[in-house]
Amino acid sequence: MAGYRKLGRTSSQRKALLRSQVTGLINNGKIVTTEARAKELRRMAEKLITLAVKEKDNYETITVKSKVARKDADGKRVKEVVDGKKVPVIDEVEKQVKKDNVTRHNARMQMRKVLYDVTENPDGKRKNIKKVDLTDKLFDEIAPKYADRKGGYTRIVKIGPRRGDAAMEVLIELV
Numbered sequence: 663m664a665g666y667r668k669l670g671r672t673s674s675q676r677k678a679l680l681r682s683q684v685t686g687l688i689n690n691g692k693i694v695t696t697e698a699r700a701k702e703l704r705r706m707a708e709k710l711i712t713l714a715v716k717e718k719d720n721y722e723t724i725t726v727k728s729k730v731a732r733k734d735a736d737g738k739r740v741k742e743v744v745d746g747k748k749v750p751v752i753d754e755v756e757k758q759v760k761k762d763n764v765t766r767h768n769a770r771m772q773m774r775k776v777l778y779d780v781t782e783n784p785d786g787k788r789k790n791i792k793k794v795d796l797t798d799k800l801f802d803e804i805a806p807k808y809a810d811r812k813g814g815y816t817r818i819v820k821i822g823p824r825r826g827d828a829a830m831e832v833l834i835e836l837v
Contacts, residue, residue, distance in 0.1 A: 666702060666705075667698050667701065667702050669698060669699060669702065679699070680699075680702060680703060680706055681776055681777070681778060682778060683695060683699065683703050684703060684706045684707050684710065684776060684777065685777050685778045685780060685796065687703065687707055687816075687834060687835075687836070688707070688710070688777065688796050688799065688800065688804070689780050689794065689796060689799075691835060691836050692833060692834065692835030692836070693833075693834060693835075694821065694831060694832070694833050694834075695831070695832065695834065696824070696829045696830065696831060696832070697818070697820070697829075697830040697831075697832050700818050700832045700834040701818070703834060704816050704818065704834065706776060707815070707816055707836075708813065708814075708815050708816060710773055710776060710777075710800060711800065711804060711805070711808060711815045711836075712813070712815075713769045713772065713773065714769070714773070714800040714801050714804060714805040715805045715808055715809055715811075716769070717765060717766040717769040717801070717805075718801055718805035718806060718809065720762070720763045720765055720766040721760045721761060721762050721763060721766055722760070722761045722763065723758055723759070723760055723761075724758075724759055724761050725756055725757070725758060725759075726756070726757050726758075726759050727754055727755070727756055727757075728754070728755055728757060729752050729753070729754055729755075730752070730753055730754075730755050731750045731751065731752060731753075732750070732751040732752070732753050739751075766801075770797045770801075773796070773797045773800060774797060777796045777797065779793065780793070780794040780796060781793055781794065782794050804836070814837065815836060815837055816834055816835065816836060816837065817834070817835050817836075817837050818832050818833070818834050819832060819833045819834075819835070820832050821833055
């Protein structure tokens with residue numbers, strides 16, 4: 663007996679399908695799929711969440727000085743004249759930054775192997791597209807939620823047979 667479900671696909675197709683579904687589950691919190699896919703998806707998702715829970719507090723907070731251009735009320739850079747040239751005004755700012763320790767960084771790289779890049783477009787316009795970092799979402803939002811839980815981070819709820827081929831559809835969601 664095989665250690666995993668083949669889902670009627672080649673290995674590269676199966677990996678791409680499961681990666682996209684894990685990405686959707688982490689990003690949205692729930693997805694609708696078939697029962698066989700959901701059971702395979704659960705294995706991958708729970709491994710990622712377990713990794714995030716183990717490494718959620720494994721970082722150092724450091725203070726960094728950076729140079730930032732001063733901006734006015736409209737968001738445009740403030741400029742001053744120096745030696746006959748207009749030059750932006752630069753301010754030094756101190757920021758608190760999280761620096762990952764080695765094991766947390768390794769966990770982040772393992773998560774990026776599985777998760778696809780996600781972009782969010784709230785307005786439907788090209789200007790306001792922003793990239794969503796799902797590894798940060800796993801560490802900052804999902805891991806603290808499951809910190810005291812020993813596993814079982816997902817729930818599968820049967821919806822009923824699909825209309826076209828009568829495959830059992832399920833809703834898989836983060837508990």
